[in-house]
Amino acid sequence: MPLPEKALIAQIRRLAKPPMRRQSGTVGPVRNAVLTGIGDDCAVLRLLPRHEFLVTTDFTLEGIHFRRDWHPPESVGHRCLARGLSDIAAMGGEPVAAFLSLALPRDLPQSWVARFLGGLISLAKKNGITLAGGDTAESPDGILADIMVVGTSPKGKSVLRSGARPGDRVFVSGRLGGSAAAVLRMRTKPKKKLNPRDFSRHFYPEPRIEVGRALREKGLASAMIDTSDGLSTDLGHLCQESGVGAEIDAALIPRARIEKSAREVDLDLALHGGEDYELLFTVPPGKRVPSQLAGVALTHIGQITRGKKVFLCTGPNLARELEPKGWEHFRGR
C-alpha cells in the first residue's frame, strides 16, 4: 500500500530537497531558478534575463509505456524523467525543473514508489534540476505518471522542428534500435528477465542534453527532434513541420549493438524502433559537423529535399518511400 497522500508529498519533498534561493543581485546558475518549490499552490521560477522558457509534458502509463513485471521501478522513474529531458535536449535547451503528477493504485507496495522516486531523482540530480512540484492522486487502475520539464535557452535560439531547408544534411546522434531490441526480446521471451545493463538504452537512456546544447551553441542545427517515436516517424514530423522531404541512406544508419555482442540490430528496429532518445537534426550546407560531441557519435545519414516525402535509399538507384511506422505502445499488462 502506498503512503497516504500527505506522507507521499512529504517523502517527495524530502527527496527533492528544497532548492537554494538565489542571492539577490547575483546571477546564479540556472538550477537556482526555482524560488519556491513543493508546498505552495504553484512553483515560482525565475530565469536569467534574455532567456525564453521551454515546456514539455509526457505520460508514463503502466501497461502502455512500461510493465511492472519487465521494468524495475528505478528504470520506470528514470525513463519517466528522461522523456521530458530529451524534449528539452531536442530544443538545444538547458533543463531547469521537473514537475511530477503521480497517481498510484491502493495496493501498490510503498517500496515500489520509493524506488521509482529514487530512479527519477537520481537522474534529476545528475542533470542539475529540481523536482519543483506536481500532483498526487489515487489511481483507479495502474500506475499513472505525467512528467513536465521546464527548460530555458537564450531568446530566439531554441532549435525548432520547422527550420530544415532543402540541401541541409540529416544527422543522428548515437545508435538506433537499441531500445526496441529490448522490447522485442521481452515480447518474445516474456518470462526471461533481461539484465538492464545489457540494454541500458532501453532501461536507463541518457538524454542528450549536452549534445543538444552544443549544437545550439555552435549554431549547427537548423532543425532538431528527438527519436522518441522512431526514426521514420520522427523524421516525418520534422519534415512536416519544415514543409520539406528527405532522403536517407539505409547503409549509413548507425544501428545499436545489443548486449556484449558485436551484432547490430535489424534495420527495421533502427528505422522504426522508438524510445532511443537520440537527436535527429539537420545542418545547413557549408557547416562542418564534428564526428562526435560530448562523447556521442554524430552520423550523417541523408539530406533534406524539396519534396514532401521521406525516401529510404537501399542501394545504387534504389529508393522506396519510408512510411512512418513509429513505435507501438506496449499492449496489455
Added chain:
Amino acid sequence: MPLPEKALIAQIRRLAKPPMRRQSGTVGPVRNAVLTGIGDDCAVLRLLPRHEFLVTTDFTLEGIHFRRDWHPPESVGHRCLARGLSDIAAMGGEPVAAFLSLALPRDLPQSWVARFLGGLISLAKKNGITLAGGDTAESPDGILADIMVVGTSPKGKSVLRSGARPGDRVFVSGRLGGSAAAVLRMRTKPKKKLNPRDFSRHFYPEPRIEVGRALREKGLASAMIDTSDGLSTDLGHLCQESGVGAEIDAALIPRARIEKSAREVDLDLALHGGEDYELLFTVPPGKRVPSQLAGVALTHIGQITRGKKVFLCTGPNLARELEPKGWEHFRGR
C-alpha cells in the same frame, strides 16, 4: 472510439489555434507569450521583463475526480482547467498557457472528446490563455487528464502560502460548500441527473483570477491558497507553511445556497467540502479590505494566531479544534 493519436493532436491544435507571434520590439499582452505552441518538442514561452513564472499541475482522473455518468464532458473539461487556473489565482498570478496530457480508452466515443475539449478551450479563451502543448496516449483504463498551467507575476510579488503572521485577519471569497452539496446530492440519489445550472459552482466553477490579481496588486494578502481541498484542510496547509495557527468563527463562514432556494448548505459542507475554488487569504492589521472585489464577496471569518492549531469558534467562549477533513475523492465509478 477516439480519433487516432495524430488526428487527435491535429484536432486539439485546430481548436487551440496557433497563438499570435509578438511583434519584436513591442511589449504585447501576456497572452502573446507563447511563441511556439503545439507541434514541436517543447512549447517556447517568453515573458515580460521583471516577471517570474508560476507552474502548477493537477490530475483529473475518471472515477476519482469525476464520473462519466454524473458529469457532462464539457463540465469535465472546464473543471480540469479550472483546477490549474485556480492555483494561479491563489498566487495572485496572471495565467499564460495551459498544457494538457490526455489518455483515452479505446472505446471512448469521439463526441465525448470533442465536448471535453470544447469545455476546456472555452474556459481557456475566456481567460485569454493558449493551450500550448501536452501529450496524448492510449489509456489502459478510464479517461486520464493532467493539466499544467503556467502563469506569471511581477518578480517577488507572488502571494505564497507562507506569509501569514499572528494578528492577520482571515478572509474567504464567495461562498463555500456549493460544490460538495452537488456531490452529496449525486451520491445520495445517483440515478437522478442534476441540472448543472443549479450547481454551477460544482460543474462550472469560475476560478478567481481577477480577485487574486486585485489582492496582489493592492498588496492586501500576506498569504493565500485556493479552497480546492476544503476550508479545514486548506487553512491547515496555509497555517503549516506559515508556521502559525488560526481561529475561525462558524457563524461568519459564508455558506453556499443551493439551487434556487435560499437554503444554505450545512456547516460541515462549508467547512470540509472541497472544489469550491474560492480564495482563502490573510490580511495584515491596518489594511482595509473591500466587501467585494471583481464582483465577488470577501468575508472576514477569523484571525491568525501564534499557536500551530486551527480552532473553530461555535459560540461565546466555545471553541473546538478544527481537524482537516478535506474532501474525499469519488470512490468507484
